[in-house]
Amino acid sequence: MSWEQYQMYMPQCHPSLMYQSVGSIQSTMTTPLQSPTFSLDSPHYPDSFSNGGGKDEKKKCRRYKTPSPQLLRMRRSAANERERKRMNTLNVAYDELREVLPEIDSGKKLSKFETLQMAQKYIECLAQILKQDSKSDNLKNKSG
Numbered sequence: 001m002s003w004e005q006y007q008m009y010m011p012q013c014h015p016s017l018m019y020q021s022v023g024s025i026q027s028t029m030t031t032p033l034q035s036p037t038f039s040l041d042s043p044h045y046p047d048s049f050s051n052g053g054g055k056d057e058k059k060k061c062r063r064y065k066t067p068s069p070q071l072l073r074m075r076r077s078a079a080n081e082r083e084r085k086r087m088n089t090l091n092v093a094y095d096e097l098r099e100v101l102p103e104i105d106s107g108k109k110l111s112k113f114e115t116l117q118m119a120q121k122y123i124e125c126l127a128q129i130l131k132q133d134s135k136s137d138n139l140k141n142k143s144g
Contacts, residue, residue, distance in 0.1 A: 094112055094115055097115055097119055098110055098115055101115070101118050101119060101122055102122065104118075
């Protein structure tokens with residue numbers, strides 16, 4: 001997001017409202033009005049701040065400007081594309097896992113759930129084989 005787009009969603013509130021204390025905890029941050037270098041002649045602040053900003057001149061604070069439908073459409077399509085890429089990489093990973101697992105006689109492609117179950121059982125079997133091999137190696141070393 002560019003700085004211009006970010007500024008569009010920034011609050012349009014009076015600077016003194018930006019940092020308020022919460023309960024009895026005082027904020028260590030200072031508002032621009034409290035800053036020693038603050039000037040009302042600064043180009044960053046509109047004229048309404050310099051003349052006191054009475055009730056009739058007070059603007060309603062909005063949290064953000066509602067994005068345009070074109071921007072929302074663009075964001076949604078970008079999010080959809082990211083999700084498609086994510087799912088594609090996940091499906092590729094499942095396919096690679098299916099290639100490593102022993103084949104089942106049925107010949108059908110395993111579902112994602114079945115693939116994970118089969119992988120778990122396969123890992124357990126390999127772990128048992130390793131335990132049996134280590135036990136047999138220990139027996140050979142003790143007897144030899």
